[in-house]
Amino acid sequence: PAPARPARAPGAFAEMSHLDRLEAEAIHIMREVAAEAENPVMLYSVGKDSSVMLHLASKAFHPSRPPFPLLHVDTTWKFRDMYRHRDTIAKELGFDLIVHINEDGVRQGVGPFTHGSAIHTDIMKTQALKQALDKYKFDVAFGGARRDEEKSRAKERIFSFRSAQHRWDPKNQRPELWDIYNTKIHKGESIRVFPISNWTELDIWQYIYRERIPIPTLYFAKERPVVERDGSIIMVDDDRMPLAKGEKPKLEMVRFRTLGCYPLTGAVRSSATTLPEVIQEMLVSTSSERQGRTIDHDQSASMEKKKQEGYF
Amino acid sequence: MSHAAAAAANDVIAYLDAHEKKSMLRFITCGSVDDGKSTLIGRLLYDTKLLYEDQLAALEADSKKVGTQGDKIDFALLVDGLAAEREQGITIDVAYRFFSTEKRKFIVADTPGHEQYTRNMATGASTADVAIILIDARQGVLKQTRRHSYICSLLGIRHIVVAINKMDLVDYSRAAFDKIEADYRAFASKLGFQSIVCIPLSALDGDNILEKSRNTRWHNGPALLPYLETIEVASDLSEAPFRLPVQWVNRPNLDFRGFSGTIAAGAVRPGDEIVVVPSGRRSTVKSIVTRDGELAAAGAHQAVTLTLADEIDISRGDIICAGKAPAEQTDQFAAHIIWMHDEEMIPGRQYLFKTANRMVTGAISELKHKVNVNTLEHMSGKTLELNEVGFCNVSTSAAIAFDPYAENRKTGSFIIIDRRTNNTVGVGMIDFSLRRAQNVHWQDLDVNKAARAASKHQRPCVLWFTGLSGAGKSTVANLVEKRLCDLGRHTYTLDGDNVRHGLNKDLGFTDADRVENIRRVSETAKLMVDAGLIVLVSFISPFQSERRMAREMVGDGEFIEVYVSTPLSVCEKRDIKGLYAKARRGEIKNFTGIDSDYEAPENAEITLDTSKVAAADAATAIVEHLKKNGYLA
Ligand SMILES: Nc1nc2c(ncn2[C@@H]2O[C@H](COP(=O)(O)OP(=O)(O)O)[C@@H](O)[C@H]2O)c(=O)[nH]1
Numbered sequence: 001p002a003p004a005r006p007a008r009a010p011g012a013f014a015e016m017s018h019l020d021r022l023e024a025e026a027i028h029i030m031r032e033v034a035a036e037a038e039n040p041v042m043l044y045s046v047g048k049d050s051s052v053m054l055h056l057a058s059k060a061f062h063p064s065r066p067p068f069p070l071l072h073v074d075t076t077w078k079f080r081d082m083y084r085h086r087d088t089i090a091k092e093l094g095f096d097l098i099v100h101i102n103e104d105g106v107r108q109g110v111g112p113f114t115h116g117s118a119i120h121t122d123i124m125k126t127q128a129l130k131q132a133l134d135k136y137k138f139d140v141a142f143g144g145a146r147r148d149e150e151k152s153r154a155k156e157r158i159f160s161f162r163s164a165q166h167r168w169d170p171k172n173q174r175p176e177l178w179d180i181y182n183t184k185i186h187k188g189e190s191i192r193v194f195p196i197s198n199w200t201e202l203d204i205w206q207y208i209y210r211e212r213i214p215i216p217t218l219y220f221a222k223e224r225p226v227v228e229r230d231g232s233i234i235m236v237d238d239d240r241m242p243l244a245k246g247e248k249p250k251l252e253m254v255r256f257r258t259l260g261c262y263p264l265t266g267a268v269r270s271s272a273t274t275l276p277e278v279i280q281e282m283l284v285s286t287s288s289e290r291q292g293r294t295i296d297h298d299q300s301a302s303m304e305k306k307k308q309e310g311y312f
Numbered sequence: 313m314s315h316a317a318a319a320a321a322n323d324v325i326a327y328l329d330a331h332e333k334k335s336m337l338r339f340i341t342c343g344s345v346d347d348g349k350s351t352l353i354g355r356l357l358y359d360t361k362l363l364y365e366d367q368l369a370a371l372e373a374d375s376k377k378v379g380t381q382g383d384k385i386d387f388a389l390l391v392d393g394l395a396a397e398r399e400q401g402i403t404i405d406v407a408y409r410f411f412s413t414e415k416r417k418f419i420v421a422d423t424p425g426h427e428q429y430t431r432n433m434a435t436g437a438s439t440a441d442v443a444i445i446l447i448d449a450r451q452g453v454l455k456q457t458r459r460h461s462y463i464c465s466l467l468g469i470r471h472i473v474v475a476i477n478k479m480d481l482v483d484y485s486r487a488a489f490d491k492i493e494a495d496y497r498a499f500a501s502k503l504g505f506q507s508i509v510c511i512p513l514s515a516l517d518g519d520n521i522l523e524k525s526r527n528t529r530w531h532n533g534p535a536l537l538p539y540l541e542t543i544e545v546a547s548d549l550s551e552a553p554f555r556l557p558v559q560w561v562n563r564p565n566l567d568f569r570g571f572s573g574t575i576a577a578g579a580v581r582p583g584d585e586i587v588v589v590p591s592g593r594r595s596t597v598k599s600i601v602t603r604d605g606e607l608a609a610a611g612a613h614q615a616v617t618l619t620l621a622d623e624i625d626i627s628r629g630d631i632i633c634a635g636k637a638p639a640e641q642t643d644q645f646a647a648h649i650i651w652m653h654d655e656e657m658i659p660g661r662q663y664l665f666k667t668a669n670r671m672v673t674g675a676i677s678e679l680k681h682k683v684n685v686n687t688l689e690h691m692s693g694k695t696l697e698l699n700e701v702g703f704c705n706v707s708t709s710a711a712i713a714f715d716p717y718a719e720n721r722k723t724g725s726f727i728i729i730d731r732r733t734n735n736t737v738g739v740g741m742i743d744f745s746l747r748r749a750q751n752v753h754w755q756d757l758d759v760n761k762a763a764r765a766a767s768k769h770q771r772p773c774v775l776w777f778t779g780l781s782g783a784g785k786s787t788v789a790n791l792v793e794k795r796l797c798d799l800g801r802h803t804y805t806l807d808g809d810n811v812r813h814g815l816n817k818d819l820g821f822t823d824a825d826r827v828e829n830i831r832r833v834s835e836t837a838k839l840m841v842d843a844g845l846i847v848l849v850s851f852i853s854p855f856q857s858e859r860r861m862a863r864e865m866v867g868d869g870e871f872i873e874v875y876v877s878t879p880l881s882v883c884e885k886r887d888i889k890g891l892y893a894k895a896r897r898g899e900i901k902n903f904t905g906i907d908s909d910y911e912a913p914e915n916a917e918i919t920l921d922t923s924k925v926a927a928a929d930a931a932t933a934i935v936e937h938l939k940k941n942g943y944l945a
Contacts, residue, residue: 031615063603
């Protein structure tokens with residue numbers, strides 16, 4: 001047999017572009033959940049990946065409204081700009097928005113400054129998420145995780161099974177072939193579904209650019225009040241941030257590559273104020289996206305452990 | 313600096329526009345341990361500069377610490393060298409990696425598992441367009457090479473790249489390469505690949521990866537990456553007849569009724585004539601709706617919503633097909649099945665079968681033969697174990713729409729789900745329907761079930777007594793039958809012991825035999841219900857899936873599960889037949905409650921514990937249930 005012919009020139013039925021393929025795959029996954037789940041929900045973290053997820057959902061079910069609500073697990077320590085963005089977008093796209101806060105944690109005054117990042121994340125994020133899933137009895141929760149983000153995700157399924165205790169068992173995953181997904185679960189168990197598993201960071205940016213998807217302004221450089229802590233640039237977003245004696249926030253041109261709790265999210269110095277500029281910086285950048293996330297700084301297996309314990 | 317960075321530094325908008333149009337290719341790499349698979353994938357990731365400096369720094373550190381290449385970078389560590397994972401004993405079964413060039417985005421399925429190789433490779437291959445089969449130039453075509461190639465062909469991969477690796481260790485010898493190529497082509501000719509390209513490589517040194525190597529001037533084929541960038545794989549699907557498996561019916565309001573799904577083959581335009589399988593209803597396409605406006609045409613892989621000119625009934629599970637070339641439909645078909653679970657496949661057991669868009673119950677009615685994946689020889693067998701491939705007959709409870717897998721991977725595939733654990737236990741590829749042109753009709757008899765039942769003044773049903781040995785099933789069943797007889801009703805009792813002496817005397821007590829035992833009893837009960845009788849079945853029937861099979865064989869409301877829930881301790885104390893004592897002494901194997909499980913019913917219509925109620929009262933309760941629910945008109 002001879003080598004296959006080279007690809008045809010783009011025409012009416014040329015191969016779809018990679019973004020079109022990724023979009024179609026995500027839509028297929030969302031529809032599958034809508035058809036088979038009893039009580040699905042879309043986790044919404046307000047970041048760029050979540051923004052893409054929302055956009056895909058509104059395409060998947062058009063002209064219907066997406067047949068599931070959004071759930072924002074609010075640690076109460078997000079950037080103020082994120083809260084603003086969240087409320088505007090949910091309304092614009094016609095989603096029902098559920099906000100869940102771990103009230104026990106609030107009562108105990110849990111926060112990143114007083115309790116450290118590990119305890120704060122566990123109580124206000126991981127535990128809070130479990131509380132919300134239990135409270136509303138969601139059987140399927142969409143997440144915006146990507147396989148290129150870190151090592152343990154490369155092997156995670158698109159439909160990722162969780163026990164009634166919300167645990168992920170990496171040794172016991174269901175085989176996943178073609179695009180046929182096993183959605184059968186027992187009462188109390190649930191499935192996390194990751195429609196953008198196969199997207200890379202660049203795909204996300206490129207899609208945001210192509211589709212003109214609104215994202216929080218934190219992704220763009222602006223003069224912001226920041227302090228340096230352990231080599232990270234932390235924005236002083238409100239007056240809950242304790243400053244050392246003599247420590248003064250200075251105004252610097254910075255932006256964020258990922259968004260989370262403001263005290264735990266490092267900024268990068270940047271002059272990129274438009275989307276193409278942000279993408280340009282990303283393309284020439286020399287460090288991976290998650291560097292800004294304090295949670296990953298421990299050994300590479302830490303994310304896997306967290307996930308087994310029920311972190312998304 | 314990577315190609316991306318270089319381009320972007322100049323003009324990012326031009327870069328974005330160019331990259332928006334690149335296509336996508338999914339491939340799988342297959343090789344035995346140490347053929348250099350990880351090195352090759354690591355090399356591709358590295359050479360396309362998809363690594364950031366922090367990742368590179370980690371790689372360099374790891375290379376020094378645990379690498380096998382001295383001071384050189386050990387690319388293999390990028391993909392399988394996760395020390396932390398190894399320490400934790402976590403193996404990767406299937407991982408997906410990404411890289412891209414100016415022309416294409418690539419998704420690589422990486423399946424390093426060795427014990428579960430068939431299962432993992434099949435998983436990766438199911439979505440791959442191309443397979444790279446690695447061969448160590450020093451070793452040539454091995455048993456494993458055949459196995460990898462067979463699995464690729466079984467899963468429908470049409471394009472093969474034979475990467476003959478470690479050419480540096482055979483002095484880039486053309487003779488060595490030519491011999492391997494000839495050997496490979498000779499054996500692969502029967503596997504039905506559309507293209508085979510052999511490339512001499514050194515994954516370690518980078519020969520013929522990005523560009524043609526000076527070390528192999530005699531090689532007149534392409535280098536690996538340029539070939540992957542240009543190979544065309546899309547044509548087959550776009551030229552096939554139109555198929556849209558309906559995933560979701562889109563009904564925002566009474567004025568709009570759309571059918572959403574991902575086009576599995578062919579193309580569609582407004583005005584096209586369509587036919588719905590299995591219903592056979594016809595219409596024409598009115599519009600292709602997307603949030604960005606209506607489309608003039610759509611093709612394979614696109615996720616769309618169609619509206620039709622006529623109001624016809626279509627639901628999830630149907631396939632909208634080209635009017636002139638519809639998919640087939642059947643409830644009995646032959647398929648190749650790969651078993652993926654530790655718990656063996658049992659012919660006759662009820663499983664869930666999920667196709668592209670539909671879930672039905674069904675059973676593997678017969679294992680015709682197994683396939684030895686190393687030699688491709690056919691072997692006989694009763695069951696399939698983990699990683700085994702079998703050619704099977706399948707029967708489903710409802711007709712499904714399908715195309716043979718060889719024609720369409722999306723509409724010809726299914727997964728098999730265990731009804732009790734919900735695990736995915738197997739996968740299958742449909743070969744052909746076993747029904748010839750639908751001319752096998754059920755004998756339509758003039759005197760039917762309803763007529764027979766009416767003449768007996770009763771509604772026929774099965775009273776299915778389940779519970780441990782000695783729980784009191786037969787005692788209660790006998791009392792109920794006596795009462796019904798006194799009331800002038802027509803009944804029959806199928807009892808475990810009686811049936812085992814006759815109809816089922818060829819069966820033992822292995823799990824497979826227990827399933828077959830219950831299947832035969834259920835079929836017999838079904839015929840008796842058809843005859844208009846009230847059938848009392850008294851069987852331990854320990855497995856939920858078999859009781860469910862029995863339930864689903866008869867009509868709605870014709871199955872009444874009576875769970876005799878007398879606890880094990882009481883049954884064992886009674887030990888009327890002395891069986892528990894024997895089982896405890898190990899003289900009887902697979903005895904329910906002792907060394908074989910009993911799965912208690914979750915939704916039995918009637919539950920009674922004979923250690924708490926007298927048998928006579930239990931019988932009364934059952935007869936009352938029949939009266940109250942209209943069985944004894
Ligand atoms: N000389 C040489 N060694 C290679 C080549 N490719 C891989 N190796 C070595 O072969 C060994 C096994 O490679 P690895 O990629 O881990 O194999 P895998 O088990 O298939 O993933 C390692 O020591 C590699 O460095 C090659 O092209 N030439």
